[in-house]
Amino acid sequence: MHVQDVQVRLGAHLALDGVSGSFRPGSLTAVVGPNGAGKSTLLNVLSGLLRPTNGRVACPARRRNRVAYLPQQTELDRDFPMTVAEVVAVGLWRTIGAYRGLSRPALVRVADAIEAVELQESSHRRIGDLSVGQIRRAFFARLTLQEPEVILLDEPFAAVDMRSVETLLTLIARWHAEGRTIVAVVHDMQQVRAHFPSALLLSRRPVAWGDTGTVLTEDNLARAAAAA
Amino acid sequence: MTTSLYDLLITPFEGFSFMRIAIAACLALALSGGPLGVLLLLRRMALDGNVLSHAVMPGAALGFVYAGHSLAALSLGGFASGAMVAGLTGLLSRKRAARQDAGLVVFYLVALALGITLVAFFGSNVDTVRVLFGTVLAINPSALMQIAFVSTATMVALAVFYRSIMLDAFDPVFLRMAGTRGMRALFTLLVLLNLVVSFQTFGTLLAIGPILLPAAAARCWTNRPGLMMALAVLIGMLSSYIGLLLSYHRNLPSGPAIVMVAGACYGASVLVSSGAAALRTRLRGNIR
Numbered sequence: 249m250h251v252q253d254v255q256v257r258l259g260a261h262l263a264l265d266g267v268s269g270s271f272r273p274g275s276l277t278a279v280v281g282p283n284g285a286g287k288s289t290l291l292n293v294l295s296g297l298l299r300p301t302n303g304r305v306a307c308p309a310r311r312r313n314r315v316a317y318l319p320q321q322t323e324l325d326r327d328f329p330m331t332v333a334e335v336v337a338v339g340l341w342r343t344i345g346a347y348r349g350l351s352r353p354a355l356v357r358v359a360d361a362i363e364a365v366e367l368q369e370s371s372h373r374r375i376g377d378l379s380v381g382q383i384r385r386a387f388f389a390r391l392t393l394q395e396p397e398v399i400l401l402d403e404p405f406a407a408v409d410m411r412s413v414e415t416l417l418t419l420i421a422r423w424h425a426e427g428r429t430i431v432a433v434v435h436d437m438q439q440v441r442a443h444f445p446s447a448l449l450l451s452r453r454p455v456a457w458g459d460t461g462t463v464l465t466e467d468n469l470a471r472a473a474a475a476a
Numbered sequence: 477m478t479t480s481l482y483d484l485l486i487t488p489f490e491g492f493s494f495m496r497i498a499i500a501a502c503l504a505l506a507l508s509g510g511p512l513g514v515l516l517l518l519r520r521m522a523l524d525g526n527v528l529s530h531a532v533m534p535g536a537a538l539g540f541v542y543a544g545h546s547l548a549a550l551s552l553g554g555f556a557s558g559a560m561v562a563g564l565t566g567l568l569s570r571k572r573a574a575r576q577d578a579g580l581v582v583f584y585l586v587a588l589a590l591g592i593t594l595v596a597f598f599g600s601n602v603d604t605v606r607v608l609f610g611t612v613l614a615i616n617p618s619a620l621m622q623i624a625f626v627s628t629a630t631m632v633a634l635a636v637f638y639r640s641i642m643l644d645a646f647d648p649v650f651l652r653m654a655g656t657r658g659m660r661a662l663f664t665l666l667v668l669l670n671l672v673v674s675f676q677t678f679g680t681l682l683a684i685g686p687i688l689l690p691a692a693a694a695r696c697w698t699n700r701p702g703l704m705m706a707l708a709v710l711i712g713m714l715s716s717y718i719g720l721l722l723s724y725h726r727n728l729p730s731g732p733a734i735v736m737v738a739g740a741c742y743g744a745s746v747l748v749s750s751g752a753a754a755l756r757t758r759l760r761g762n763i764r
Contacts (some may be wrong), residue, residue: 295649295653297649297652313653313654313655315653316653317649317653319649323649324647325520325646328518328645328646329518329699329700329701329704330646338643338647338650341643341650341654342654346637346639346640346656347639374699
C-alpha cells in the first residue's frame, strides 16, 4: 500500500500534507501523533472513503474489496437493534452477500469467532446492552470472519477495559501472523512499543516512519508535539 | 345492537365509493409507509423525511399551475423538486457545511413558502387548503392506481434489498468497503415516491405523518426490526380505518383525523410500554 505526496484539505484546514511512504504487505503499523495530527484523516484516505486533495494512494486490496476499516466507536449508533451474533455474522458478507442464508458451517464459524473474543454468553444480547469493550470485541470477531488483506483500525483501544484490550491485542497478533497488513491509530506509547513492530509518527506531515524503536525517540516525539 | 355496530363500522364504506377508495388508498400507503418509517427512525432521519415531504410541494404546485389538476403533472413536478432537494441536502452533508440541521430547516421553510405562494397566486383558497391538508376523500381511481403501484414497488424493493438497506442504516462504512453502493440513494428514492403519493392524500403538512407516526408507535413495543415494521403497518392501517370512521361520523377532515388517531396510538404506546417496563423492573427488584 503506497502513499504518495498525499495532501488533504478540509475546508480551510490543512489536515494532512506531504505524506509519502508505504505500508509493506504483512506489516503491523501504529499511527501515533498529537491530537489533530491527521491520524483519522489518514485512515479515511487509506480506506478510499476520503479522496485526497492532492497526491495518490495505491491500494490493490481496495479494488478487490478486501480492505476492512473500523472507524472510531463514536461513529456507531448503539441504539440500533442488532445482536452480537448478527453483527458478527455480517463479517461473512463476502460469501453470503445480500441474499444467501447462513449455512450450518457458516453458523459454526460465527460461533467460533464469537468464542474467540469471549462473548459467547452475550451472543444474543443487543449491542446497546454491552460495554464499549464488549462491542469492540464483537467488531473484532466480525473482522476475523471478513478475512481482509488490509485492516484499518481507528483508536481500537479507546475507552476499552483492560481485559478487552488483552483480547484485542491477541487477535491483532494473530492477524499479523496470518500475514495481513494492519494499520492502527494508537495513543498509548507503551502499547505501541510492546505490540507494534512499525510506527508512523504523524503531525500533519510524517515526522518519522519505520521501526518503532527508531521512530518513538524523545527527540521525534518532541518535534511532533512542536509541529502540532 | 348488531345493526348499529354494522352501521357504525361497515355502512360508511358500503354506501359510498369515495370512502371505499379512501380506505383502499390509506391501507396501501400504510403498507409501504410502515417499513419506511421504521427505517427512517432507525437511521435517525425523521427530520430529513419531514423536509423531503415539504420539498415535494413547490414542484407539485408548479405542475398544478401549468396543467390544472392533472395527476401526472402534479406527481412529476413533486418528484422532481423532491429529488432536487434530496440531492442538494446530500451535497450539503458531504461538504460538511454547517451540519445539516440548519440547512434542512431552511430548505423546508423555503419550499413550503414557495409552494404556497405559487398555489395561492395561480389557484383558489380551496386549492391552497387542498395542497396543505390533502384530500383523502377526493382520490380518483387513477390516483388510487398510482398509490397502489408505489406501494407495491416499495414492498418489492424493500424485500429484495432488505439486508443491504438495513446494513447501510447500521454501518454504511462496512457496506462501502464491501463494494456495495447506492443503498442510501435507493432508500431516499423510495421515501420520496411514497411522499409524492402521500402528498396527494394528506397534503404537504401531513404527508410524513402516516409514515412516521405508526413507526414511532411500533418502536415502543419491540426491538426487532422485522416485527417493528409489521407492527407499524398494522398500526397505520388501524389508524386509517378509525380515522376515516371518525371523519365520517363526526364530520371531521379525514387526513387530520387519521394523523390524530396515529398520534394517539403513539401516545398510548409510549405510556403503556414505559409503564410495563417500570413494572417489570419493579417486579424483578422484588424477587431479588
